[in-house]
Amino acid sequence: MSNPFLHLDYEPAFEALGGDYSDIVTATEFPIHLLRFRNHGVLTQLGLNPETVTDDHFIEAFGKFETVRPLLAMRYHGYQFGEYNPNLGDGRGFLYGQMRGIDGELYDFATKGSGRTPYSRNADGRLTLKGGIREVLAAEMLHRMKVKTSRCLSLIETGEQLWRGDEPSPTRSSVMVRFSRSHIRFGTFERLHYLKRKDLIEILLDHVINYYYNDLKQEGDRYALFYAELVKRVAELTAQWMASGFCHGVLNTDNMSITGESFDYGPYAFMPHYSLRFTAAYFDYGGLYCYGNQPFVCEGNLELLQKPLSLVMPLEELQAGLAPFQQYYREFYRQRMINRLGFAQLPTPEAEELLQITIDLLKDNLISYPDFFIQLREQFCYQWQDQPQNILKDAEPMKHLDSWRQKYYHHLQMFSYPELDEIKHRLKHYNPQVMIVRPEIEAIWEPITVEDNWQPFYQFLEKIQAE
Ligand SMILES: Nc1ncnc2c1ncn2[C@@H]1O[C@H](COP(=O)(O)OP(=O)(O)OP(=O)(O)O)[C@@H](O)[C@H]1O
Numbered sequence: 001m002s003n004p005f006l007h008l009d010y011e012p013a014f015e016a017l018g019g020d021y022s023d024i025v026t027a028t029e030f031p032i033h034l035l036r037f038r039n040h041g042v043l044t045q046l047g048l049n050p051e052t053v054t055d056d057h058f059i060e061a062f063g064k065f066e067t068v069r070p071l072l073a074m075r076y077h078g079y080q081f082g083e084y085n086p087n088l089g090d091g092r093g094f095l096y097g098q099m100r101g102i103d104g105e106l107y108d109f110a111t112k113g114s115g116r117t118p119y120s121r122n123a124d125g126r127l128t129l130k131g132g133i134r135e136v137l138a139a140e141m142l143h144r145m146k147v148k149t150s151r152c153l154s155l156i157e158t159g160e161q162l163w164r165g166d167e168p169s170p171t172r173s174s175v176m177v178r179f180s181r182s183h184i185r186f187g188t189f190e191r192l193h194y195l196k197r198k199d200l201i202e203i204l205l206d207h208v209i210n211y212y213y214n215d216l217k218q219e220g221d222r223y224a225l226f227y228a229e230l231v232k233r234v235a236e237l238t239a240q241w242m243a244s245g246f247c248h249g250v251l252n253t254d255n256m257s258i259t260g261e262s263f264d265y266g267p268y269a270f271m272p273h274y275s276l277r278f279t280a281a282y283f284d285y286g287g288l289y290c291y292g293n294q295p296f297v298c299e300g301n302l303e304l305l306q307k308p309l310s311l312v313m314p315l316e317e318l319q320a321g322l323a324p325f326q327q328y329y330r331e332f333y334r335q336r337m338i339n340r341l342g343f344a345q346l347p348t349p350e351a352e353e354l355l356q357i358t359i360d361l362l363k364d365n366l367i368s369y370p371d372f373f374i375q376l377r378e379q380f381c382y383q384w385q386d387q388p389q390n391i392l393k394d395a396e397p398m399k400h401l402d403s404w405r406q407k408y409y410h411h412l413q414m415f416s417y418p419e420l421d422e423i424k425h426r427l428k429h430y431n432p433q434v435m436i437v438r439p440e441i442e443a444i445w446e447p448i449t450v451e452d453n454w455q456p457f458y459q460f461l462e463k464i465q466a467e
């Protein structure tokens with residue numbers, strides 16, 4: 001059977017921009033190829049029947065990189081922890097191809113760990129197996145939590161020994177293929193500003209609007225409308241992270257997608273309990289990218305993007321576009337938190353009150369942030385409408401619990417029996433039955449590294465995906 005990945009209807013949109021934005025590269029040849037993860041959800045999104053795609057098809061296309069189009073290392077710069085770095089670009093990856101999903105939208109296949117490129121500097125161009133597993137888990141978890149995220153299409157172990165400061169070494173190697181809306185980053189524009197190429201910024205901006213903001217392309221003021229829409233999308237994404245208890249860890253501008261989608265899951269972490277200072281990356285000494293800073297950092301990154309964009313549009317329009325960011329963020333955050341509590345909609349002042357008391361309860365008692373929502377989902381029952389004491393009735397006495405119960409109870413009073421069923425469903429929809437704080441990731445990695453036992457990894461993925 002011919003390989004469906006080699007017969008997809010590839011649409012070389014980025015390639016068509018020409019050689020100013022990328023370099024043609026070759027993939028490394030790996031000593032072995034062991035397919036460790038294949039994402040059937042993504043296959044379905046591409047209109048492929050998983051039963052017709054063999055493991056060898058994955059290995060041919062995404063381990064040996066047989067291809068029908070040139071492999072492109074994308075060029076970009078970026079602000080990293082506030083410092084401008086012009087020495088970036090795809091140093092261990094390339095764009096493999098672009099194609100339409102069944103939704104009609106354009107998507108990228110791009111690699112991580114596929115070998116050295118002109119942007120590797122002194123590094124090896126590789127991805128550790130643990131790093132690959134971590135990215136698979138983050139993306140599937142966030143996808144399950146209805147966060148707009150990239151996903152991993154495949155993860156292939158490649159049989160090399162890598163040396164890393166942050167993993168016991170030598171450590172195993174892998175190559176991943178990521179499925180995302182786009183790998184054009186804020187830093188892709190920043191590089192063009194650095195090179196003073198207004199002409200290339202204009203071409204790239206039209207490209208972005210054409211493919212990712214299609215309904216704006218006929219508008220006269222499409223640049224301003226694009227930026228205003230990007231601001232809104234990033235505010236929504238940030239709110240989704242915050243409600244999920246997710247700390248991205250490395251919010252440099254080269255890790256910010258121009259489509260407002262979340263990607264690049266390196267030293268991320270889901271916070272164990274509510275703390276605005278919770279920091280994911282061990283090298284983030286000052287806590288710049290801590291959980292609670294994310295809405296401000298994202299706003300700041302959008303502001304940095306004004307520099308390149310102001311070469312092709314008035315700065316005042318960009319400033320006006322950014323002005324509502326925090327308000328958007330707050331609205332999206334409140335809405336998502338209300339959803340996680342089981343409600344579709346509540347009037348704003350009541351939603352704010354419920355939100356505040358929920359945060360106080362979580363924060364002041366150091367309750368497990370993930371477990372709180374899991375318990376809510378698991379224990380919800382109609383009897384909660386009878387007496388506030390029934391709500392999470394096994395919980396130890398603690399600060400704010402009575403007033404939180406009263407408030408939750410008060411909101412439940414407004415619903416009929418069938419509507420309570422909807423709450424039950426909503427609690428399941430927004431709150432997965434498992435979460436991955438760090439010890440869980442270690443518990444998945446441990447059997448793999450000690451005895452090459454992948455069962456806990458696959459079982460965990462199944463639990464993430466379950467409703
Ligand atoms: N092992 C490596 N070899 C070569 N370059 C690397 C390596 N690790 C990181 N880089 C480069 O360092 C920069 C920052 O890395 P970062 O970890 O943000 O990106 P990445 O994880 O490699 O890729 P992506 O952002 O697509 O997920 C990028 O230019 C990246 O290509």
Ligand SMILES: [Mg+2]
Nearest residue numbers: 254255263264
């Ligand atoms: Mg990155």
